[in-house]
């Protein structure tokens with residue numbers, strides 16, 4: 001990571017409020033579908049996420065798998081399965097791949113709860129699920145994909161605000177049609193910078209130059225990236241000069257370059273990366 005401190009701004013009050021709102025919504029469901037950015041299998045969640053999500057059954061999705069190296073991602077699936085004891089699935093919510101494995105797993109995970117209700121004499125009902133995750137990890141894309149085949153709104157249930165609707169995606173599964181947002185806490189700057197790389201942090205919270213610098217630092221030994229920018233030493237200045245993005249007085253336009261480098265990375269033009277390391 002970049003040695004110098006990158007200041008990403010955040011507001012603890014906003015985070016606390018967002019966490020409270022998330023907890024209220026969590027009370028409504030039997031099973032949680034937590035979406036993470038596969039490029040950040042750890043950093044796109046909290047270190048002790050269970051504290052926020054409680055002990056409800058949880059399914060983990062490593063989404064945007066198309067932007068990662070699949071062999072490396074398999075190691076993460078193994079690691080996360082072992083460390084969280086949750087099922088872990090690899091997804092691509094943007095492409096044409098279907099999410100039937102997600103539906104199947106969510107139903108399986110919630111079955112003990114449904115059985116417990118029936119043991120108390122209640123009739124069987126569909127399990128209730130919601131999608132949660134940090135900004136931009138693909139929550140809405142996952143919801144859209146899951147609900148595309150079935151648009152049956154089943155109406156508001158007790159305690160649910162009018163805007164929140166359930167969609168029956170399967171006779172055994174209802175899904176809340178809006179996601180729960182895990183706010184990106186930025187008390188850990190290294191994590192915050194990685195979240196900025198993947199647009200999980202609001203653009204108002206940072207300026208592009210230090211963030212793009214930190215990204216280039218991480219990618220500095222990557223031959224593909226060096227070739228892509230036609231320079232051996234990956235600095236904003238060198239890239240700007242190669243592209244002839246010069247301001248008056250022969251100054252390289254590092255701000256414009258920073259914006260482009262971040263865009264190139266986000267759109268997968270610099271290759272496929274996982275930016276966290278599997279803990280030993």
Ligand SMILES: Nc1nc2c(ncn2[C@@H]2O[C@H](COP(=O)(O)OP(=O)(O)O)[C@@H](O)[C@H]2O)c(=O)[nH]1
Nearest residue numbers: 063064065092093094135136137138139140141
């Ligand atoms: N490459 C890629 N992009 C994705 C994938 N899933 C979602 N996206 C894109 O990521 C961006 C954020 O997705 P969105 O569903 O709005 O995220 P949300 O903020 O968590 O609801 C959008 O531009 C999506 O098209 C995926 O699997 N692969």
Ligand SMILES: [Mg+2]
Nearest residue numbers: 139140141179
């Ligand atoms: Mg969304």
